[in-house]
Amino acid sequence: MPYYAYKGRNPRGELVQGSIEANTADVVASQLMNTGVTPIDIVETEGEQSGQGNVLGRAFAKRPGLDDLILFSRQMYILMKSGVPITRAMSGLIQSTRNPYMVEALREVLADIESGHDLGNALGRHPAIFSTLFVSMIRVGENTGRLDEAFQRISQYLELEKDTRQRVKAALRYPLFVLAAIAIAIAIINIFVIPAFADLFGRADVELPWQTRLIMATSSFFVNYWPLLLLGVIGGIVGFRVYITTERGRYWWDKTKLELPLVGDIIKRAILGRFARAFAMALKSGVPLVQGLTVVARSVDNDYIAEHILGMRNGIERGESMTRTAAMTGQFTPLVLQMMAVGEETGEVDRLLAEVADYYEREVDYDIRNLSSTIEPVMIIAIGVMVLVLALGVFLPMWDMSKAI
Incomplete structure (x- = not known):
């Protein structure tokens, strides 16, 4: 344009x-x-x-993230609640938004609205910024005349999503720093420290124990083949990132994340809490049950869990109850299934699903706060084993040398 x-x-x-x-x-x-x-x-x-x-x-700009979407949703909620026309509200946001990607998208959205399209369809033309759940909620808000409430619920949902992600990152930051420090220490020891002792032991007529031979062989491999090791690590990281962008690789990685020790169960419950929160919000906004499951399956950001959610949708389409189809997935706890059953009996599925989301979020919050204390013993044991092998490999030959002298 x-x-x-x-x-x-x-x-x-x-x-x-x-x-x-x-x-x-x-x-x-x-x-x-x-x-x-x-x-x-x-x-x-x-x-x-x-x-x-x-x-x-x-x-030089980042693509719109949760912060940009939260700010956009809050501003639209206030403007819609105040009775400001959509075109005027969008024009004002274009002038105040600082992210170039967001500005470009809002300009195209405004042009579509002025051409006669509704807001939901205009936002749907930008799937890289506005998710399927976001667009579906806006469409329901337009059809029911409650567009302001739709933006309010979206902003609340995105704030909870941002808070969960930040807590997970904060909990994993310390273990990742420790692992990086261990990797750097191992590289320095193998490349600079062990060769000095290997030269000393080579001039001594002492039979070396297996611990020493092991660390000397490892050090020799590091010194002689470090370019290939570095190339292999970089190639492995790049290959892994390329593989998980494919449909098969993304499904494998999404399933593997849920099976990781210590953190896999936390990730799974965080995803199920996200599903329950989004599904409750969709039902409360008037989205039909089957359509809501389809929309939410695309928004959980995990292909493995999404497959089970779509299985729930297929079961409901066959006439089965939501609780029965949820139980067949094997992903929900008995307490959650019982709450779903009560919700179906009382006709308050959306409220009970919100309770399910609260339940999972409390568990995830508790586990995240205790994650560091859970990982620390494992890391201490690993560091202790590494130090023990190094100590035995270095000091046992020195002890033998002192006895020979």
């Missing part, structure tokens, strides 16, 4: 100017009027310079 440079007067009579990307000058005038600016002059500019600046801005 071309860019238009404009000059106008705000409600206080002050001169304002800038540039807007739009299809026609009439669209620019309409946007300015919606924001309270009276246009004086609108001239189409050469989009090359603006386009280059836009490209450079996007090159």
Whole structure:
């Protein structure tokens, strides 16, 4: 779309100017009027310079994350609740948003709305920014006339999602730093320390124990083949990242994450809590049961769990109850299944699913706060074994040398 440079007067009579990307000058005038600016002059500019600046801005900008979506949802909730028209609200957000990717997407959304599309369809054209759950909630809000409530629930859901992710990252930060320090220490010992002792032991007529021969062989391998080791590590990381972008690799990794020791069960319950929270929000907003399961399956960010959720959908389509289909997946605890059954009997599935989400989130929060204390003994044992092997490998030959002397 071309860019238009404009000059106008705000409600206080002050001169304002800038540039807007739009299809026609009439669209620019309409946007300015919606924001309270009276246009004086609108001239189409050469989009090359603006386009280059836009490209450079996007090159150094991050794609919209949870923070951007939370801020957007909060602002839209306030604007919709205040009765501001969608086009005027979107124009104002375009002027105040700082993320170039988000600005570009909102401009296209505004152009679609002005062309006659509804907000849900306009947002749905940007799946990289707005998830299926996000778009579905907006569509339901538009159909029911409760668009402000839809944005409010989305912002609350995204805030909980952000909080959970931050707690998981905070809990894993310390163990990852320790593992990185151990890896660096092992590399330094094998490349610089062990060769010095190996030269000393080589000049001594002492029979070396198996611990010493083991660490000397390991050190020799590190010293002679470290470029290949480094290349292999880099190639393995790149190959792994490429593999998990494929459909088969992503499914394998999503399933493997749930089976990891210590953290796998926490990840699984966090995903199930996310599913219960999103499903409860969808049902409370009026999304049909089968459609809600389809939408939520795409939003849990785990193909393995999504497959089981779609299995629940297929069972419900065959006429089975939600509790029975959930039990057949083998992913839910008996307490959660009992709460689902009560929800179906009382007709309050959305409220009971919210209770399920609270239950999982409390468990995840407790486990995350105790994760470091759970991992520390394992890491201490691993470090102790490594130090023991190094100590035996270095000091036993020195003890034999002292006896020989």
